[in-house]
Amino acid sequence: MSILITNIQELLQVREENTLKLSGNQMKELPTIKDAYLLIDNDTIVDFGSMIDVSTIKADKIIDATGKLVLPTWCDSHTHIVYAGDRSQEFVDRINGLSYEDIANRGGGITNSAKILQNTSEDELYNQSIARLKNVMKLGTGAIEIKSGYGLTPEAELKMLRVIKRIKKEFPLKVKATFLGAHALPLEYKDNKQGYLDQIINVMLPQIAKENLAQYIDIFCEKGYFDLNDTEQILNAGKHYNLIPKIHVNQFNAFGGIALAVKHNALSVDHLEQLNPKDIKALKDSDTIAVALPSCSYFLSIPYTPGRQIIDAGLPLALASDYNPGSTPSGNMNFVVSTACIKMRLTPEEAINAATINGAYAMGISNQYGSITKGKKANLIITKPISSYNYLPYAFGDNHIDTVIINGQVI
């Protein structure tokens, strides 16, 4: 089946196939073609160009995009979309004065979500998760990373990862799975952190590798959760099974986690609301990308990742949602892009680059996703008629999406 999109007011993010990530000043450019067409054959972008050249091209289906923009779907490189229940009561508790930390210390937070998930069947977890997934696909997400980490027992972590595997099989969007057993210390291990780390290393990891349930490994490297020594142990154990690190770091405190992640060739370091010059230095001359999660800062009222500073230092930056029940109950990448412009002072070009090609890089898939490139997957957003791409982040809160195409299928 072929689809021809005609009369595109502006086709955004047109790249050569060798562009795999953008750093510093490169992020200021967003190459486009005005008055364009684009041709899809099955799941692949096979041609595009100026409308002047379109007359000879035939297709099974024609979509007229007069007045509309076309861009690659969002690449959301950091989510926890597989979870059970919600934590709306903790949201109200925070409004009434408790901090995120207070809530975690009294047994709420991640361990609260783990308790609910442990008592939820695999089918029910799948059903709750795909309701959210369908919603974010409609909002333009065409590739997503999903973490475990709300199980915290071998059974429940495997249950999460099997749900992710099932999503991978049954949905057209690209899915990457990350094992985040070291997300929080389960209550039973309150006084025996090493015991839990040993369980991750000796029980969970071998089974995950056996069933091929994850490509990446993560840890919440943070005061009160897991320290540098724990992080080193987990990343070394992951390496044994070829799991590449993508870690939660510098959310509330900066204490050397970024340098450690770089030493272990992490694909990404995520959060970075706290960042010091040593962290920036560690990221320079590395292949590790910084991932900012502005919806988390918005929801928790914590500082925004200094994205401006990261880009001005010549580094690459990706944007992701962090969709999870505790710190970010939203997977709307359109809101992420707007918030990055409004609160982190990214230009629309930088924010769109960060949420497409650089998001794809942060999942290790930018050779196939994240730009309008011949041979890449046909993952496209067609907007409603709008004046320019600046309007996308500017008119925040409205849905500017008309049609989403994922893997060549209209969603």
Ligand SMILES: N=CN[C@@H](CCC(=O)O)C(=O)O
């Ligand atoms: N910070 C660690 N993990 C999640 C939130 C966990 C939760 O509160 O459930 C995050 O990325 O924000």
Ligand SMILES: [Zn+2]
């Ligand atoms: Zn997260």
